[in-house]
Amino acid sequence: MMTNVDLDNPRSYFSIQVPIISIVKTEMVSTPGVELPPENPPTVENEHEPSTNPPEVPEPDTSAAEVEKIVPMKGKPLVLIYHTHTTESYMPSKNYNYNPRDKAYHTNDLRFSVARVGDVMADELNKMGIPTLHDKTVHDVPTYMTSYTNSLKTVEQILKTNPSIKIIIDLHRDAPTADPQKSRELTTVKIDGKTYSRIMLVIGSDKVFPHPHWKENYRFGVLVNNKLEELYPGISREIDLREQRFNQHLSKKAILVEIGSHGNTMEESIESAKAFARALSEVVKSLTLLNENENIGQQ
Numbered sequence: 001m002m003t004n005v006d007l008d009n010p011r012s013y014f015s016i017q018v019p020i021i022s023i024v025k026t027e028m029v030s031t032p033g034v035e036l037p038p039e040n041p042p043t044v045e046n047e048h049e050p051s052t053n054p055p056e057v058p059e060p061d062t063s064a065a066e067v068e069k070i071v072p073m074k075g076k077p078l079v080l081i082y083h084t085h086t087t088e089s090y091m092p093s094k095n096y097n098y099n100p101r102d103k104a105y106h107t108n109d110l111r112f113s114v115a116r117v118g119d120v121m122a123d124e125l126n127k128m129g130i131p132t133l134h135d136k137t138v139h140d141v142p143t144y145m146t147s148y149t150n151s152l153k154t155v156e157q158i159l160k161t162n163p164s165i166k167i168i169i170d171l172h173r174d175a176p177t178a179d180p181q182k183s184r185e186l187t188t189v190k191i192d193g194k195t196y197s198r199i200m201l202v203i204g205s206d207k208v209f210p211h212p213h214w215k216e217n218y219r220f221g222v223l224v225n226n227k228l229e230e231l232y233p234g235i236s237r238e239i240d241l242r243e244q245r246f247n248q249h250l251s252k253k254a255i256l257v258e259i260g261s262h263g264n265t266m267e268e269s270i271e272s273a274k275a276f277a278r279a280l281s282e283v284v285k286s287l288t289l290l291n292e293n294e295n296i297g298q299q
């Protein structure tokens with residue numbers, strides 16, 4: 001119990017190889033976290049050997065023609081929002097006052113976590129005619145180290161029962177430094193008199209695990225990021241391209257979205273969720289091939 005090792009689950013052995021202090025530091029500062037090896041490692045024939053070079057960045061062609069079109073299924077969800085780190089939260093405020101369980105601002109009360117921001121984003125997308133599911137399964141309790149393993153199982157099950165989903169958003173909040181006030185300086189912007197939490201997209205590559213669709217994810221992320229900046233100049237913290245894949249191999253349009261940091265408030269992050277939903281809806285409409293009697297965005 002003290003080491004989080006399950007004798008029937010070899011995967012749990014990995015967690016004891018990381019010093020406890022490293023786990024704490026990872027949770028506070030590097031919120032995307034870590035991925036454990038898949039249950040069925042790739043064979044020698046298709047094993048991807050990690051490279052010492054940084055991930056290759058595809059040409060940032062932002063034309064919609066470079067991104068696979070979307071064919072929606074009437075009455076079926078198109079977007080999934082979920083949270084690998086469901087208990088990440090924000091600095092308490094007057095309207096969203098709570099008792100964080102740690103100095104990195106986490107809470108098991110999902111009314112005050114990033115899941116609340118996900119509620120707003122999903123509601124906005126649904127209002128705009130983009131059918132969206134929001135899953136609030138908690139994946140980072142009792143341990144942070146297996147959160148991506150846990151969320152992978154959740155998303156795989158959702159996709160199995162909802163094959164219409166084409167866009168997958170893993171919604172987080174960032175912590176670029178351990179000090180929330182210093183983080184706030186990096187993750188806050190005022191646009192037209194309104195304060196927003198800044199947004200960063202994290203895209204995984206294939207350096208660590210096989211990920212044949214990462215360039216498609218990257219191009220989709222470029223479209224979304226450019227639309228965000230067009231509508232809300234200064235809100236984007238650009239795209240962070242990583243070696244890990246962050247479960248993004250499950251879709252050609254999978255992105256990890258960091259809204260704000262533990263130096264922002266819930267109010268600021270809710271405004272950013274609305275901004276992101278607006279930008280995403282416009283990108284979706286630009287990519288959508290309508291079937292007969294379909295009318296996405298005009299429902």
